[in-house]
Amino acid sequence: MEVAQNIENGTSNHSNHNSSHKHKHKHKHKSDKKSSHHSKHKKRDKDRDRHRESSSKSNGDSGSPRKSEAVAAAVEVAAEVKIERRSLSPVKKMEVDDSEDDRPLSSRIQVKKNYDSDSEDDKPLIHRKPPPPTTSQKRKSNHSSDDSDSDSKPLRKKSKKQVKKPTSQSPSPKKKKPKKEEEEVWKWWEEEPRDDGVKWNFLEHKGPVFAAKYEKLPKSVHFKYDGKVVKLSEDAEEVAGFYSRFIEHEYTTKEKFNENFFKDWRRTMTADEKKTITDLRKCDFREINEYFKLKSEERKSMSKEEKLCQKEENERIAEEFGICVLDGHKEKIGNFRIEPPGLFRGRGDHPKMGMLKKRIFPEDVIINCSKDAVVPKPPESHRWKEVRHDNTVTWLACWIENVQGQTKYVMLNPTSRLKGEKDWLKYEKARELAKHIHKIRENYKNDFKSKEMRVRQRAVALYFIDKLALRAGNEKDEDQADTVGCCSLRVEHIELFDEKDGQESVVTFDFLGKDSIRYFNQVTVEKRVFKNLKLFMESKKPGDDLFDRLNTQILNKHLNDLLSGLTAKVFRTYNASHTLQEQLDELTPVNGSVNEKVLAYNRANRAVAVLCNHQRAVPKSHEKSMENLVTKIQQKKDDVKKVKKELKGLSRGSKDHEKKSAQLRRTEEQLKKLEMTKTDKDEGKEIALGTSKLNYLDPRISIAWCKKHDVPIEKVYNKTLRAKFRWAIDMADKKYRFD
DNA sequence: CCTGACGACTCAGAAATTTTCGA
DNA sequence: ATCGAAAATTTCTGAGTCGTCAG
The missing domain is CATH 1.10.132.10 (Topoisomerase I; Chain A, domain 4)
Incomplete structure (x- = not known):
């Protein structure tokens, strides 16, 4: 199948990233500037009434009942616990009452449990290694061992603590060794943290694997236009093939998808084809679709040997290209295969759905490795766009994707040190928040009463983020699906009820969040929050920003002042854990x-x-x-x-x-x-x-x-x-x- | 200070693939 | 033991967050 790095020679046609407008037009029109710069596309105005159509998923349907049962069940199980947050139909109180509410969750838990009596502190030494460096502080220190590390240059480090092999004479009754087929595990977490900013000292890899080159359809497979067989040029045929794979998918019922596809498809056509093929509705892709189905059937029904053979081939490729050497250790790469060409599938109502995602060639790819490493060899008669040696980043290769103009990266697998260490750090940060959460909650509650509107908005937003685990909510371009998070909530996304279902001060949320997943929730909020919300909504139109004096930068800046390294997403991690x-x-x-x-x-x-x-x-x-x-x-x-x-x-x-x-x-x-x-x-x-x-x-x-x-x-x-x-x-x- | 561009990295659900289940 | 279905896992790549830099 995919012959590893096999690319046809034509360097010709991958040149332009036609549509990649790099410039984003951010704009969040705060009410006060509204009129001023309308030159840029105003998304809000245009989208205002659009939200709420369902997106592919379940989210669409009517209303609360959807997930309410499951949720209710889960919540019920949780009994009177405080997690009622997402309960839907019956309004659950977010705070049981003020007094209770004012206690940090963490303390509440203490009360009910007595496990904590297990005061720890007798952890084996090894377990109490210093947490990883906090973003910007070196923590060279204690610890003996070989420690030449630090700035000692790249060169394959003389195996630092090399893998502790669980040689398992296991005299210690301690934990069972994970043994199994685990080939050597690099216990990076027992090492000294590195200097900040530098991600590695040595990095070597073989470069990414490119998509197999296009195989023309057999002569017997026809594309028809207006009932008549039309022979397509290779390029147009390939793209037609992409569409044909979708014809039974919901995507092709969407106008935008068809429109975008057709436009991009025509670009790949010859002048003649362009002349003939002018209406997508007259195109018949069924034979092509059948053909691909047949092919996949064939693959499924291959004999055992063939399958095995293929598997081995795949493993061989993974072995060669799926692994890199980082600071003397082999590490798995996450995505070493470059994304094949195809049609862009946005989530939800993406304005660019159906656009052609072009084939990537080595000439599009930047390679990153260390200076003293063997530079990966580009496929025959190709060259890399660039080879650089930047050890302040973790990616091994990158390219720019043409539909949205974003950079795509080849990075390491989650088992790698680079990812694992970061993950660890994330949880340590969340635990740090745990220690300060009480204070922080107090702080934002005080801010509910602030004279400054922006402070109040900040406080209420933070309250939502903390209590409902909302995402921060950056501003978005209008060439992306219209979805929101906390800071980008609009008036139309919430509804206030002085009284509902026997509860007071009820707020309902209904908006599309990340991936156009619907967020629907009904919660009781503090009086002060409720009043503030009313205030924020005063004389605004449905499409106006709820928090017009706030954005994620402001919020995160504030959080960082409260606790170094604190950002909105830490609350999600904290509350989840x-x-x-x-x-x-x-x-x-x-x-x-x-x-x-x-x-x-x-x-x-x-x-x-x-x-x-x-x-x-x-x-x-x-x-x-x-x-x-x-x-x-x-x-x-x-x-x-x-x-x-x-x-x-x-x-x-x-x-x-x-x-x-x-x-x-x-x-x-x-x-x-x-x-x-x-x-x-x-x-x-x-x-x-x-x-x-x-x-x-x-x-x-x-x-x-x-x-x-x-x-x-x-x-x-x-x-x-x-x-x-x-x-x-x-x-x-x-x-x-x-x- | 704010604002936009943009770079890099985390986090998301669907779809594809593999493994397990259960007549 | 077998075979198809269902469940579990893996892959894929899109969609967020957040930092930095320049003006």
Whole structure:
């Protein structure tokens, strides 16, 4: 298949990135400037009434009910916990009452739990390594070992602490070694942190893998225009092929998609083709589509040997191109394959959907590696756009994509030091926030009363970010989908109710967030917040900014003043991790079975996903698999009955009796498990757990929980996750607290 | 100080692929 | 043990956040 770096010679046609307007027209028209510069496209005006159409996903449909059930269920489980944030239909109070509310979440948790009695502090030394450097402070210091490091130049470092091989004579009863096929693990977390700014001293790799070159369609596969077969030039045919893959997809029902595609397609046509093909509706791509389907069928039904052969070939490529050497260690690369050409698929209502994403050639690619490394060889008769040696960045290669004009990077895999260290740092920052959250909350609550409007807006925005885990909300271009975050909320996105569903001061949110995922929520807010919101909305039009004196820079500047390194997103991380810990404390059945514990874990995880509004389309198979489960459960119930009956017939104490009762226990256990699965599944059908697990939950919380409750880590983290969080697995003991 | 351009990195859900499940 | 379906995992690449620099 993809012949690694095989590119046809034509350097010709990849030249221009036609449309890449680099200049963004940011504009957030604050009410006061509104009239002034209208030259730039005003998105708000134009988009104002548009929001709310559904985007591909579920988000569209009517209203609250959508995810309410699952959410309600999850929340219910959470009992009277404070996480009610996302509850929908019945208004849940965000704050139980002032007094309660004023206590930082962290302290609330203390009250209910007494685990914390486990004062830690007796962690093995190794576990208390200094946290990674905080953005800008060196922390050379203690620690002996070979430490020539620092500025010692590139040159493959003389293996610093090289991999501690778990030679496992394991005299120490300590934790089990992860052994397995794990080839040497670089325990970077046991090393001294590096100097700030410098990301590596030595970097060598083979360059990215390019997309396989285009293969022409067989003669027998026809494209038809207006019923007649039209032979397309190679370029036009390739692009027609891209579209043909979509013809059964919802995308092709969207006008914008078709319009953008057709425009770009025509650009690839010869003059003759342009003349003939003038109406997309008269184009018939069905044969091409069939052809591709056939091809993929063929691939699926290949013989075992062929598949194996292919697999090996892939592995060979991954081995050669998927790995780099960084400071003396082999590290996996995340995306070493360059994105193949195709049609741009935006999310939601993207103005550029359907545009042609061009093929990338080596001449488009900048390579980054160290000066003393072997520079990767470009594919035959090609050359790189540039080779540079910048060790203040982490990417190995980059190119500019033509649709949006953004730079795309080749970077390392999450298991790498570069990514892992950063991740660790992120959670440490969130824990730091945990220590100051009380003060910060006090601070913004005071600001509710400020005389300065911008301070009040800042405070209310921060309140939302903290309580609802909203994203910061940068301004966006009008050539992107119209989505918002906290700072970019518009008046039309919220509604105020002095009284609703028996609650006072209710705010409903309804907007499209990142990836055009709908955020719908109804919450009770503090009186002062409510009043402020009313004030902010006064005499504004629906399309005006709610926080017209605020943007993310201002907000983050303020946060940075409160706590160095603090930004809006840290709140999301903090609240997510904090919620997980709190929920685990709350929900874990200490004497339950492993299955029950895992269910509790998933519920805790789900509470976080709900908080962060991580959604997914309900799997199409959901309905059916629920039915299957119901059937199975019924069967199992019958089984239990049967076994019980049989048991009765046996004399107590007899061997048979013992056996039977063991069987009964087994069967009951199975039934229980099935029922749990069912609940779990139904509650989670439209909630995506993955994102929070991967990006928001301090892995040490989960690991500590596993260790404490004797749950195998595999129940919670699959192989990939375990690899990504190896640092945490190594570091956290059962007493770890995020707080 | 603010504003825009832009660079680099994190985080997102869908789709593709692989593995597991369960008649 | 087998085979198709379902579940789990992996890949893919788009969409955010946030910092910096120049004017």
